[in-house]
Structures are given as structure tokens and as C-alpha cells.
Amino acid sequence: MKIAFVINQTHKEDVNFTTTLLALKALQRGHEVLYIGLADFYYGTDPLLGAHARHVLPSQHSPDTATLIQVLRNTPKKLYPLSDIDVLWLRFDPVLDMINRPWAAPAGLQFAALAKKQGIRVINNPETLTKASNKLYLENFDQSVQPQTIVTRNHLDVLQFFQEQNEKIILKPVKGSGGKNVFLINKDNIQNLKQTVEAIARDGYVIAQEYLPEAAFGDIRFFLLNGKPIEVNGKYAAVHRVQQENEIRSNLHQGASVQEALIDDRILQMTQKVSAQLVEDGMYFVGLDIVGNKIMEINVFSPGALYHAEMIHQADFSAAIIQDIERGPTS
Template sequence: MKICFVLNKIETEKPATSVALMTKAHTKGHEVYVMGVGGFNFESGGIITLNTKQVPTGVSTKSPKNYLELLQSPKAKNKIIVSTDLDVLFIRNNPTEEGASRHWAEQSGIAFGRMIQQQGVLVLNDAYALSNAFIDKLYFEELPKSIKPASIISRKKENILSFWEKNNKRMVLKPLEGSGGKNVYLIDEHEKNINQIIETISSDGYVIAQEYLPAVKNGDVRVLLMNGRVLEENGEKAIIKRVSSKGEFRSNFKQGAVADSSELTKEMKHIIDLTAPKLIKDGLFFVGLDIVKDKLIEINVLSPGGLDRFSEIDLPDFTTTVIEAIERKLYYKEKYKGQLSNKVLATMY
């Protein structure tokens, strides 16, 4: 298959989930193209071309790190391809990681993804689903109340302070659009700078205040779902516990958390069972859930990660399962010849 991965920028990419998936597709002999979100070109008449880079098919790569080194080196081929020559467009750029000077980049991947999807190319996750879930913390609020902590989303300081009072003067504050644990604060009764923190976060947009869950001190669990099911390979499940570093309540790997193993508990299964129907209906192929005990605290639909961390707990990287699932979708697409929508194919097992 011909598959193109859309990243924020090739130059700044790290050897994490996206690169692991590219590497596996490459080693399986597929034509893998990679582009930054600024590489789309639209011509009158509806032609869309993509400025891509490629590690030539047949070039041996020892690891995702080695693949990325080749991709970022002069050895990679620059190639302009027509969108309709692709079989798959995999949108993997994370809009929340774009800086103030690149606001244009935040929605470009999804917008061009919708156009390419209309041309008949398989787009993952479904581009219209990504549009609807673009602010994933708002999409999170569409899920059943019973599996979520109490929360409020506002830019009004009085509303947030009232929520704090109602929750025994303990809450977690974070920007509505953000990732990696950046600008996330635990606010308790001893916090003297609460007004300043609220003003700082709200200066960049909406603030989400969330009920503090005491169990978070033991870390959280990232569960990767594919087609609405827990991602599995060789009988192992893509579940990883993120244990916070000492003195840190945030469990993000970017904030120094370390990986640990975790079983699939009945509480996790209940959350997945309630979340999966919506993900399947909406066409969200690859999704990350962050769970603390019996509560879902965050959903990641734009660029879920973690595949690069499983080796730390002696689990497979699960990339074979993901790439084989995409291969099956193309098989179904060919056999049904237009009868199955992109949304249906995106979550078809």
C-alpha cells in the first residue's frame, strides 16, 4: 500500500509512536511517505499534491530511531505525490503542540484530510470525526457522566472558584487545548496564587477545572484502543501505567513519569465498554484513554501515543497489529467497491 503520515514537522519529530508505525510499514514493504502539515498544495480543478519525504523502499532500517535519522537526513527522497495516488492518509499531527506563530497549522491537516477523504482515499482517523473531536477535552464531555470526574469549562474566574469551593478546595486546572501535562496544576486550599494561575491559563483560552482524584498519586493508566477495542498483539494488551515522579502529581511521560505494567481491571473494562460505541460510531480508529481507577480523566484522539514505551515493560510495540489492521481495511475497501464509507472502514475490525 501507499501510505502517507502527516506530522507537525518532520524536522522536529521524535522516535515515538508515529515513527514506530512508519518503521513497521516500511519493513513490511509498503511505500511510506511522510509530510509536515504545511506540505499540502491545492490546485484549481481539485488536484491536491503533497510535499513528502521517503526513506526508499528496500533500505534496511534497524529501529524507529534509525528510520527517523534516515528520514531527517539528505538520504531521504523528496517527492511530490498526488493525493489520489495514495491508499491511506494517516493524520498524526498534534495541533496542541503548535506554537503561536503556527496557528495556521492547527487545523490544516484535518481540513485537507477531509478533502482527500472525499476523493476516496482512506483517511485515519476519519477526518470528519477528527473535526468533531478537534478539542478532545470537549469531546470527552460527550461521554457518559458516570465514568468521568466532575468538571467545569469556563474562562470566568468566579465560576472556577465556585467549582473549587464545591469540591472541598481541591481541583486540577488545565487548558482546554493542551497536551503533555503543560500548564496543568493541582490547586488545593494552600494555594496562594490561584487567581494568578487561573488568569494565566485563561489568557490563552478556556480553562477546564476537574475534580481531584486522590488515586492519581499512584499514577494513571494509558489504554490504547483500535477499532473500539483494546489494542492487542500476541495475547498482550496495550495497557501501560504511568507512575509520576516524586513530588509530581502529573503522570505524563513528558513530565518525568516512568512506565509500569498494569492489568485490564473490571473498572477499565467498564469505561472501555461505555466509550467504545461512540468511538466506533464516529470513525475514530486509534485512540488513547487515560484512566485513574474507575474514572476516565482524558481521551486522546488527535495523536495518541505510547507505543514507544511498551518495550520498557517487556511488551511488544503493537505496530504489527496496527499496520495489519490498516491492510485489512484496504482489503475490505477493494472488495466492497465504494459500499463502505470512510467512517465505517475506519473502525471496521
């Protein structure tokens, strides 16, 4: 197969990225890999729909992700018809381009939708990704697994919510990733509430969520494939992310560490409450962020930390994912 990964930009890819790991595993299993940046699509004639892509072959022998990154960056772009591609895998983060290239993510989704209409397998579903381009996507799911939340740009709404939540809440942007602009508001810094809301609201709407005491111990990134947990040799593809001291964010980009996650029946039951909707939406590969008995976020664009899950468990989760793709879309 030819598997094309749609990313933000090649120079922003890293050896520990989930995308790099999946691409390496695809190559090791004999598949060809293409990398397409959001600025690299083409529409016209011959081909009707294409992309200026970097094409890596299994014969180029990439033994590890570091080598693959070097091979990738040394490979020149060529125009390829998307009709030659078997799978177009959307693995970009819209937030990375929100300021300097606000056109990039919407354009990528539009081209992906055109590819899907031509019969190319696109994951995750570009039409649903358009609707899931921010954290409001979680509101489409079972209320019992969601933290209490309001969405607003008015600081007085947030103040009322703060008082209802025993004077302790989390504020974050509706459209964000990597733990950027996430704040804990309590009675010690309530005087900064208005300014904090205004700062976040410069880029759009603000989410105020209840503070869960379990958040002090980090969160769990839990991966689903076609609505089901990824399990290899009795180990689930998941990591427990533990934030640094005096830090509320459990994102790896913010310095969090990872350890083995305890996956119990409570967590598995939570995933069952969202799996049917994810499958219906065409969300093939998803990362859930779980705190206590709540799902804080559903990551549908480029969920990361699979590399860390493999290192902790010494389990080949990426091979299980590529094998499932090999079986086809009805698997």
C-alpha cells in the same frame, strides 16, 4: 500500500514516538511510507490534491527507529498526488503549533477532509477531529466515566467549584497536551487561584476537574483500535505512567516513568462505555488516560507511549495495528 503520516514537522519527530514505531513496522511489512508536514499540502492542478512528502521505501532497510529517523531526514521532499496514497494517517499535535503556526492544524484537517472526499482512507476521521480539537470532546461520552468538570474563564466559577470539591481540584487548559499548564489547587495555594485561572485563560477556556486520590499513583494510557482494546498474546497495549516525586502530571514529557499496567474488568468495562461512540466518530486509533474509575482524557490526534508498551510487554502491538489496516476499513 502507501501509508502517509501527517505530522507537525519532520525535525520534531523522535525515535521513541509512536508515529516512528508505526512507520517502521509498516516498512518492515513491505509498505511504502510517506511523511507529510502540516505545511506541505498542495491544491491546484496536476495533481489536484497533493503534498510535498518524504518518501521511504522498504528497500531502504531501516532496522530500527533511529535509522528510520536518519533516513527520513536525509530524504528530500517531492510533490506526490494524494490519489496515489492508500492511507492518510493524521498523527500531528495541534497544540505544538498553537502559538507560532495557529493556521497549521486547521489547514491540515481541511486538506485531510478533501482527501477523504476523494475516496482516500483517512484516520482518524478529519471531520470528527475538527470537533475533537480540545478536551471538551470527552463531554460527548457516558457521564459515568467522566470526572466532575466545569469549563469556564471566570475565576469565581472555579472558586465555587473548588469549594464544592472539598478544596482540591485540577486546573488545565481546554486545548493542551503533554501536561503543560496543569495545576493542582488546594487550601495551601488557594491564594493563587485567580492568577492561575488568568494565566491558563490567556490561551482560551479553562477546565476545572475533581481531584481523584488515585491520581497520586499515576494514570494508565490504554490504547483502542476501532473501539477495541489492542491485545497481543494476552497483553494489552497499555502503560502505567508514574509521575516524579512532588509532581502531579503523569505525562512522559514531564519526566514520568512507565511500568506495567494492571488491566482489570473495571477498566475493560469503562472502555466498552466509550467504544461505540468512538467507532461512530471514526476514531480508529485512540489513547485513553484512566485514573481510578474515570477516563480523564480521550487522545485522538497523536496518542503516544506505544513504544513503551511494546518494551514493557515485549509484544508487537504495532504489527497488530498495521495488520488491521491491511485488512481494510471494514475490519
